[in-house]
Amino acid sequence: MNNIRRKSLLSVSTLAVGLFSFTAAAIVPPSPTINARSYVLMDYTTGQIIASSGEHDQHGPASLTKIMTNFIIGKELERGSISLDDEVTVSERAWARNFPGSSLMFIEVGKQVKVADLQRGIVVSSGNDASVAMAEHIAGSEDAFADLMNTHAQRLGMTNTFFTNPHGLPAPEQVTTSYDMALLTQALIRELPDAYALHSEREFTYNDIRQYNRNSLLWDRSLNVDGVKTGHTAESGYSLITSATDQDTRLITVVMGADSERSRATESKKLLNYGFRYYETITAYEAGESFVTQRIWGGSRDDIQLGVKDAVVVTLPRDQRQHLEANFVLDRPLEAPLAQGEVIGTVYLTLQGEDIASFPLVSLHAVERGGFIKRIIDSLKQRFSDE
Structure with missing residues (x-):
């Protein structure tokens, strides 16, 4: 999937907008030189x-x-x-x-x-x-x-x-x-x-x-x-x-x-200090969290909530959480029936324009097929929809 077809979650999800505000980017220096094989x-x-x-x-x-x-x-x-x-x-x-x-x-x-x-x-x-x-x-x-x-x-x-x-x-x-x-x-x-x-x-x-x-x-x-x-x-x-x-x-x-007991401890400590000083582990989305509502066709209801089944955890340079952006790609048109937890697309997390993680986009609840008349009306509407 390419970036052209992705839809920005930041534009449709107040949660994402609330999570990520903009500040100056942090500078991460190169990792230290380690004296080991x-x-x-x-x-x-x-x-x-x-x-x-x-x-x-x-x-x-x-x-x-x-x-x-x-x-x-x-x-x-x-x-x-x-x-x-x-x-x-x-x-x-x-x-x-x-x-x-x-x-x-x-x-x-x-x-x-x-x-x-x-x-x-x-x-x-x-x-x-x-x-x-x-x-x-x-x-x-x-x-x-x-x-x-x-x-x-x-x-x-x-x-x-x-x-x-x-x-x-x-x-x-x-x-x-x-x-x-x-x-x-x-x-x-x-x-x-x-x-x-x-x-x-x-x-x-x-x-x-x-x-x-x-x-x-x-x-x-x-x-x-x-x-x-x-x-x-x-x-x-x-x-x-x-x-x-x-x-x-x-x-x-x-x-x-x-080359020595002292050296192995010293080099390990250099790595730990570097990692903790410049990086952190964050939870971008909690398990089961809903962050977008989309139109679904031919269903017993018109909208479906989409989100993540499992928590989305990423490693970032410190103080870069506010620069995270999320967008998604649907695998197919959203048409009923859909089961709870069914994978219907992919969410991409990007930092400074680079993809850093992707994870399944799932339906957070089931939607049954609508009645005959509802399906006919939705079919006509879908033909003229941009979704």
């Missing part, structure tokens, strides 16, 4: 990428892998196939001694450990041993669990990711990208809030061993960071995924391949 700054709600570089370049995921491991644990808890009170017997393969020099929960072979503790051992302590124990408990083996990981990755659209183990230690073919990890983090927050909440915990004690979350931004008072995960191997460098909120805006950052 790749990075992404994403608006959680809309999925819009605000800034990125090398976002589809593949890297070893290191312990960022454990976000997927926690995601699957959350899904299995949701399904009821496991419970937080399940006692998991630690196998020799999951024994802490098999992972010298790496992140551990320090579980011991033959001991029974609750799922609730293992999940925290994975998320907070980044335990490679706990990851294997949970993989075996859920799927029977690490290989079978990896198949489950890749099935979920495919469903989430992580097209450049492949997992071979539940902990992220280097393995042939195991790769991901900063964009794919942003998608996974977005899904974890949206679909499994209880599982995600563990990523905000600053410490975890098991077997009298206290360990602190390696995400240093959880302690940064200048930001409201509530997750998510660090990762490091010699091959992949230092990585960090964060998520933080400011009023109605939640941002996700993924920084992969920084």
Whole structure:
């Protein structure tokens, strides 16, 4: 559909006129230079990428892998196939001694450990041993669990990711990208809030061993960071995924391949500060909101209210809401009968003349066919109508 056929909602909707008044346009500077191999700054709600570089370049995921491991644990808890009170017997393969020099929960072979503790051992302590124990408990083996990981990755659209183990230690073919990890983090927050909440915990004690979350931004008072995960191997460098909120805006950052722990935190904070300073998430229209009334032909009534079924949420540069314009295109003449919620066109949101979003235009109520005489009269009127 082209702009010529669009009808302006601003000219027919007092709501739109009320929402959007005109002020001077804000200036948004370029995103900061980030010292990492790749990075992404994403608006959680809309999925819009605000800034990125090398976002589809593949890297070893290191312990960022454990976000997927926690995601699957959350899904299995949701399904009821496991419970937080399940006692998991630690196998020799999951024994802490098999992972010298790496992140551990320090579980011991033959001991029974609750799922609730293992999940925290994975998320907070980044335990490679706990990851294997949970993989075996859920799927029977690490290989079978990896198949489950890749099935979920495919469903989430992580097209450049492949997992071979539940902990992220280097393995042939195991790769991901900063964009794919942003998608996974977005899904974890949206679909499994209880599982995600563990990523905000600053410490975890098991077997009298206290360990602190390696995400240093959880302690940064200048930001409201509530997750998510660090990762490091010699091959992949230092990585960090964060998520933080400011009023109605939640941002996700993924920084992969920084050169130190300090650097990954510093670069992530630069992205978060930039995103919150210059962008915001707004609701342009609420679910079920009516913003235009149109003539309908051959119906039991003459007019029909049109609007949106779901809330329309967009990411904008700050202070640009007043410059939003909305217009629409009808797919076909409005003729009865029409069902409630039936899609009859498309609404386009534009900012400074550029399309930034489109969404279905739907009927907000049903209109039945009119009587025979009404249909004949409407048919004659429609021939001479410009609508």
